[in-house]
Amino acid sequence: MLRPRIIPCLLVHEKGLVKSVNFKNHKYVGDPINAVRIFNEKEVDELMVIDIDATVENREPDYKMIENLAAECRMPLCYGGGVKTVEQAQRIFSLGVEKIAVSSAIIEDPDFITRMAEKVGTQSVVAVLDVKKKLLGGYEVYTHNGKKKTGKNPVEFAKELEKLGIGEIVINSIDNDGVMKGYDMGIIEKVRDAVSIPMTVLGGAGSLEDIKQLIKKFGIIGASAGSLFVFKGVYKAVLINYPSREEKDTLIMDNYISM
Template sequence: MLRPRIIPCLLVHKGGLVKTQNFKAPKYVGDPINAVKIFNEKEADELMVLDVDATVNEVEPNYALIAKLAAECRMPLCYGGGVRTAEQASRIIDLGVEKVSVSSAAISDPLLLTRMARAIGRQSVVAVLDVRKKTGLFSKGYELCTHNAKTAHKLDPVVFARQLQEAGAGEIVINSVNHDGEMKGYDIELAKQVRAAVNVPVTVLGGAGSLEHIGDLLKACGVIGAAAGSLFVFKGQYRAVLISYPTPQQKDVLCREALGLQRKI
């Protein structure tokens, strides 16, 4: 039976693990390698690591860090940040990473996904779309943005997600800028639109503040990836740093209740 994936998302900034709010004000929350060790112990379904500096600074992926992460990680690992060529993606896969994600490079060159799919397999190609609500009195809907939400693009995220699927993406990640770090719940409407538009796996990121929020996403969208950052690194109203993850029993109950399945006897 296909099961939803519950995925911690780690943001790397200046070599450290950080958490942002609306893509701003990164707060240091620890060492990435230590975080991986803890998520290993907690048996996380999958892990996503995004280097938020690489694309903005136009530098290559940090292969040394990626190698350390892959060597330590005992779960499927997705890495993103600074990837602009299929050759870079292949090098990252060779280091032991299962998936490689691209964001701004996919917008400027969608056929990059085609080349990546040929080089590393479609199942390892992930397209990350950073999406925010349009602002302005007469503006409605969503827009794509890149470079830590500093650059906006006149592209419909739902239509573009379908185009990236056709280009070669084996998974689409929707990251809500407006919900990032707010811990008030996912953008369910955006998730439903993208989930209905594509046939490849979809993962939603941005806004989770409780397991109930993950349940709400699963009830609305079915078998989907539920990614979160703040939920798994903060505790309490003052956001004290404490890495957490649901137990296997909690995950089983959450997924079965959200999908309307009978519990195991």
């Protein structure tokens, strides 16, 4: 039986693990390798690691860092950041990564998805759509850490990506990033209704209750979070955490909806 997934998302900036608020004000929270080791012990469903410097600096992925992370990681690993060619993707997969997340590259060259899917398999290709509300209503996709507008409507773009062969879509809310007041259910519902491929959402989770409500509403979905799994308490002390097996089963099975 397919189940919802609960996925920590780690942001790497200047080789350190950071957390942001609205894609700004990056706070150092530790070493990525140490975080992976702790998440191993907590038996997380899947891990997403995004190098937020690679695209902005127009450089290749840090293959050594990826190799180190993959060697340590005992759960499925999704890597994103700086991937622009099929050859880069194949090299990353050879290091032990299960999924590759792409963002700006598919804005510049949407057919890149098709080429990559043909080489590595549809299920291994993930599109990350960083979305932000427009002043007069609606949403727009951004790239380059929320600095560059694309003019793309996330719902219509998601439909296009599905046709091109994307295996999964991640909707990441810039407005809700790091705020810890809940997911943007509005854009999640719009995209979920538009596509039939697996979907993960990111941006806004501040408690296990937020994840519970997400699963209750959408059933089989990826519930990803950053701040929730690296901070603890009202003062946001740095503490890597993740729901226990019992807590996770309660979150999922109490709210499970067969889709």
